[in-house]
Amino acid sequence: MIDLKDVSKRFVDHVVLDHIDFHVADGQTVALLGPSGVGKSVLLKHIIGLIIPDAGLVSVDGLNVASLKRKDLAQLRTRIGYVFQNGALFDSMDVKENIRLGITNEELYSDAGYCESRVKECLRLVNLQPEVAAKFPSELSGGMRKRVGIARAIAGKPKYLLYDEPTSGLDPVNSDVIDGLVERLQEELGVTSVVVTHDVRGAFRVADKIALLWQAKIRAVGTPEEIVASKDSAVQQFLERDLEMALIQSESTDGSDV
Amino acid sequence: METAGGTGLDLRRVAGRWSLRTAGHAGRFAYFLLDMVRSLAEWRIWVPRTFEQAILVGYGSIFIVLLIAGFAGAVTSLQTGYQFSNQFPKYIAGGIITESVILELGPVLTGLILAGRIGARYAAELGTMRVTEQIDALESLGRSPMSHLLLPRCLAGMLVIPALVMFANATGFGVGWFAAKSSLGITNADFIYGARFFFRSFDLWYSVIKSFFFASAVVLIPCYIGYNTQQGAEGVGRATTDAVVSASIAILLLDVVLTQILLTGTQ
Numbered sequence: 212m213i214d215l216k217d218v219s220k221r222f223v224d225h226v227v228l229d230h231i232d233f234h235v236a237d238g239q240t241v242a243l244l245g246p247s248g249v250g251k252s253v254l255l256k257h258i259i260g261l262i263i264p265d266a267g268l269v270s271v272d273g274l275n276v277a278s279l280k281r282k283d284l285a286q287l288r289t290r291i292g293y294v295f296q297n298g299a300l301f302d303s304m305d306v307k308e309n310i311r312l313g314i315t316n317e318e319l320y321s322d323a324g325y326c327e328s329r330v331k332e333c334l335r336l337v338n339l340q341p342e343v344a345a346k347f348p349s350e351l352s353g354g355m356r357k358r359v360g361i362a363r364a365i366a367g368k369p370k371y372l373l374y375d376e377p378t379s380g381l382d383p384v385n386s387d388v389i390d391g392l393v394e395r396l397q398e399e400l401g402v403t404s405v406v407v408t409h410d411v412r413g414a415f416r417v418a419d420k421i422a423l424l425w426q427a428k429i430r431a432v433g434t435p436e437e438i439v440a441s442k443d444s445a446v447q448q449f450l451e452r453d454l455e456m457a458l459i460q461s462e463s464t465d466g467s468d469v
Numbered sequence: 470m471e472t473a474g475g476t477g478l479d480l481r482r483v484a485g486r487w488s489l490r491t492a493g494h495a496g497r498f499a500y501f502l503l504d505m506v507r508s509l510a511e512w513r514i515w516v517p518r519t520f521e522q523a524i525l526v527g528y529g530s531i532f533i534v535l536l537i538a539g540f541a542g543a544v545t546s547l548q549t550g551y552q553f554s555n556q557f558p559k560y561i562a563g564g565i566i567t568e569s570v571i572l573e574l575g576p577v578l579t580g581l582i583l584a585g586r587i588g589a590r591y592a593a594e595l596g597t598m599r600v601t602e603q604i605d606a607l608e609s610l611g612r613s614p615m616s617h618l619l620l621p622r623c624l625a626g627m628l629v630i631p632a633l634v635m636f637a638n639a640t641g642f643g644v645g646w647f648a649a650k651s652s653l654g655i656t657n658a659d660f661i662y663g664a665r666f667f668f669r670s671f672d673l674w675y676s677v678i679k680s681f682f683f684a685s686a687v688v689l690i691p692c693y694i695g696y697n698t699q700q701g702a703e704g705v706g707r708a709t710t711d712a713v714v715s716a717s718i719a720i721l722l723l724d725v726v727l728t729q730i731l732l733t734g735t736q
Contacts, residue, residue: 259609281507281613288611299606301598315611367610 212237213258213371213405218267220253227253229427231267235420240397240404242414244449245424251407252296252375254424258405259291259373260284271371289315292364292402296376298356300348306359307344310334313366333362336399337392354385361392365400372396374406378413386413393417411450423449501693505623508615515620522625530586530633534579538637541574542566542645550653559655563663566649570641571676572732577724579637580683583630584716588691591622592712595695596705604696619692626688627681634680638673679727686719 213235220228227250235241245251256262257269260276269276274287292313300309310330314320319329331341337358348356357377364372377393378386390413397404397417408414414421415435423431423438425445431438438446508515549562595618598604604614642664649655691712698708 256605261605261608285611285613288609291609293606293609295602295606295609297601299602301603301606302601312607312610312612363606363610 212270212272213403214268214270215254215257216268216270218254218257218264218269220250220257220262220265226427228257228264231424231427231429233422233429235403235405237403238401239419240393240406240417241420241422242406242408242418243422243424244408244411244414246449247409249424250427251409251424255293255373255375255405255407258371259288259293289367290369291371291373292367292369294357294360294364294372294374294377296379298348298360300356300359300363302348305345305347306334306351309348309359310344310363310366313363315367329366330362333366336365336396337362338388354381354388357381357389358392361389361396365396365402368400370402372400372402372404374404374408376408377406378408378410386410389413390416425449497697498693501696502689504615505620508613508620511613511616514613514616515624518617518621519624519628522621523629526587526625527629527633530583530629531636533582533586534633534637535640537578537582538570538575538641539644541578542570542641542643543648545569545574545641546645546648547652550649554653558659559653560659560663560666562649562653562655563646563660564667565663566645567642567664568667568672570645571638571672573724575638575641576634576676576679576683577720579630579634579680580687580720581717583626583633583684583687584691584720585713587626587630588687588712588716589709591626591688592691592695592698593705593709595619595622595692596698596708599696599698600701600705614696619696623688623692627684630684630687631677631680634676634683638676675727675731678731679724682723682727683720686716686723690716690719 213233215231215233218228218231218233219226231254233243233254243251243254253262257264258271258276260269260279263277271287271291274283276284276287279287300306301312304312307330310333311320311326313333314326314329319325330344334341334343339355339358339362343351343355343359348359351359361374361377374393378389381389393404393406394417396402404417406414406417418435421431421433421435421438422429423446425431431441431443431446433441439450441447545566546562549565553561553565595604598618604618607614607617646657646660649660650657694708694712694715698704700707
């Protein structure tokens with residue numbers, strides 16, 4: 212269970228999170244929606260302890276993330292898989308080594324046979340061919356890099372998966388593939404997931420629950436149906452804006468096809 | 470009056486900001502070193518990576534280090550000939566060349582060139598890893614950037630740089646001897662006599678001690694600056710430049726301090 216209570220964070224004079232409450236129950240997939248630059252990734256990084264809140268409590272499995280000792284925090288992080296916005300793959304290592312680093316159990320990490328089979332399994336789960344294992348990140352497309360990032364995040368069999376903009380920078384086709392992957396991993400692995408995105412369609416496809424981060428506050432939380440039915444002007448404005456973007460995107464795709 | 474008051478206020482503000490920033494860096498650098506010491510316990514991780522880095526840095530730097538040491542030895546020899554010919558016995562050239570290379574030119578020139586080569590490399594590597602979230606990714610996997618990235622780089626530098634300085638000393642001495650023979654017409658016996666006459670075994674220790682301190686400046690400062698890089702590609706460029714400049718200044722300062730402490734006290 213992930214729980215943020217009354218969390219605030221500011222960078223110099225800019226308030227990014229203002230008394231945020233955010234809750235994710237075990238087995239749930241929650242999409243955190245919001246415009247670009249609103250602080251969604253900052254909130255996600257609080258969950259894994261990469262950023263410490265100025266005020267409030269961030270707890271995962273009942274542990275206060277900000278007050279954990281180094282070893283305990285490292286231990287907690289082995290239960291959380293984090294998919295970075297641009298993949299954040301180690302460019303001096305091939306795909307195999309990148310995914311192998313995701314195996315957080317040291318004994319298993321040292322077992323070459325296990326690592327070999329786990330890397331293959333993770334590549335299969337993200338729909339990549341085993342031959343990709345020998346490639347370097349610079350040889351991969353944007354979509355493949357994101358999938359390798361997901362493979363690395365699931366290699367350690369985490370309980371939680373945190374996705375930071377998994378479809379940003381991808382064309383609609385690849386975005387769909389990644390959304391499908393998030394959905395399938397949720398079904399196959401049964402993990403608890405938080406998906407940070409500004410893509411409304413993707414969020415509605417993968418999430419059990421949606422939260423809208425707007426001007427440093429959680430403006431609305433609910434099931435996709437509840438969000439659609441919301442009378443809140445900010446929610447309606449955000450949903451309409453995304454619909455317009457979707458129309459522009461589909462028009463430009465049609466145009467490029469001609 | 471207003472302008473003078475305003476300027477005074479500005480200066481106080483600038484001095485205040487500079488002091489705060491310096492104190493902030495000092496605190497973060499101390500914590501950085503402490504964190505590194507604590508990570509020594511994770512030796513299974515950093516030992517193999519240290520050897521990889523040592524081989525990478527050692528092989529990659531040896532050519533430029535020997536080249537510069539060779540030229541330094543030759544130039545010292547030629548200048549000694551220019552300044553002292555016909556005034557002193559020729560064997561003195563052996564002493565001057567040997568002592569100049571071992572006490573100063575070998576460690577300082579090697580330190581400065583490696584601040585550019587290794588320091589820039591470390592700062593750019595770590596800076597790029599920071600701005601592309603690779604360091605965050607490592608942390609998110611429950612792995613320590615200290616034992617995976619920083620400790621291997623720093624220890625490799627501290628192992629390899631003193632060794633490179635010794636090679637530089639030997640090369641500078643050898644080339645200086647050859648140049649002295651060619652340009653000053655000094656005999657091997659005179660050169661060796663002069664070198665041995667002025668040589669004290671402590672000189673070599675002094676060179677080793679200096680090179681160890683210079684190695685620390687060459688690796689620790691760039692690693693700290695690279696690790697704390699911010700603001701994308703521009704930040705990486707700035708970090709790389711800052712790392713080389715800061716490491717070079719640190720080497721020159723250490724040179725003065727160590728000379729004062731180690732050589733003045735032994736006279």
